[in-house]
Amino acid sequence: MRQLSNLSLVVVLLAVSSLLTMVLISIAVYEKSHVDSDDQTLPVLRATASGNTMLVHGLDLPAFSLIERNGEKVTNAQFFGKVWVANFIFTRCAGFCPVLSHHMRHLYESLSDNPHADRIRFVSISVDPEFDTPLRLQQYAAKYNADPERWVFLTGQRSAVWLLCRDGFKQTVEEDPGNDKMPIFHTSNFVLVDADGKIRGFYDSLDSKRRGQLKVDLERLVDELNTLPVAADR
Known part of the structure; x- marks a missing residue:
């Protein structure tokens, strides 16, 4: 025992x-x-075969050429050396587009006093380019007091815009003809892109916590960028 x-x-x-x-x-x-x-540095994203993302290096945006609200051509090369946030909207949208633009303006204004604001850009891309002419984008941008030097609104050929949204930014856009408020369904995500044209994160702009995280991550990238020499537009 x-x-x-x-x-x-x-x-x-x-x-x-x-x-x-x-x-x-x-x-x-x-x-x-x-x-x-x-x-730890903010990870770069890469698409997987399943369409999801992994926290590894690799997801570069493809080259693109679109038209700004002032009628001038804008290419991806003009954002090299800048940290930028992209979103997708259309001006006749009666769904969540005005909310997305409101949140973009809030982010835009909250970073106006950043000492490196000249290296931050905001990019809103219309998924309804046949309707959203440069003039209509001018009128829409004016509602949000968007400085064209810092916040651009882009339109172009529908096929090019949708391809960029789907294959470049890995975001949803599709027809929704039964929806009078949003005949074009599209993502509510904001996409964070670094100075080398790599996607660094997707953030649901309808989620306040994700919007807060976006601001933190954006400022982190800007701080990292500030250790490097300013890159001229390429």
Whole structure:
């Protein structure tokens, strides 16, 4: 009986020792991850075969050429050296487009005093380009007091815009003819792009927490960019 009791005690002590070891290891791992997290750079995204994304390097935006509200051509090369946020809207949308533009304006205004605001851009792309002429985009942009030097509104050929949205930005856009308010269904995401033209994150602009995270991540990229020389438009 005494041998059995001693054996039970040994088993209990071993179990307690193992548990204590696991706790200490967990604490060490947590502390290391907590300390190192601020030193990690924001990941770059790459599309997978399933259409999802992984936190690895690789998702470059393709070259594009669209028309700004002032009638001038704008290409992706003009954003090299800048950190920028893109979204998709259309001016006759009676769904969530005005909300998206409101949130974009809030982000735009909140970064106006950033010491590196000259290296931040905002890009709204119309998914209804046949209707959204440069003049209509001018009128729409005026509602949001958008400075054309910092916030551009783009239109172009529908096929090119939709291809860019789907294959370039990996976002949804499709016809929704039964929806009078939004005959074109499209993403509510804001897309964060770095100075090298790589996508760094997708953020649901209808989610306040994700909008807050976007601002944090954008400023983080700008801080990283500030350690490099200013790149001329290419």
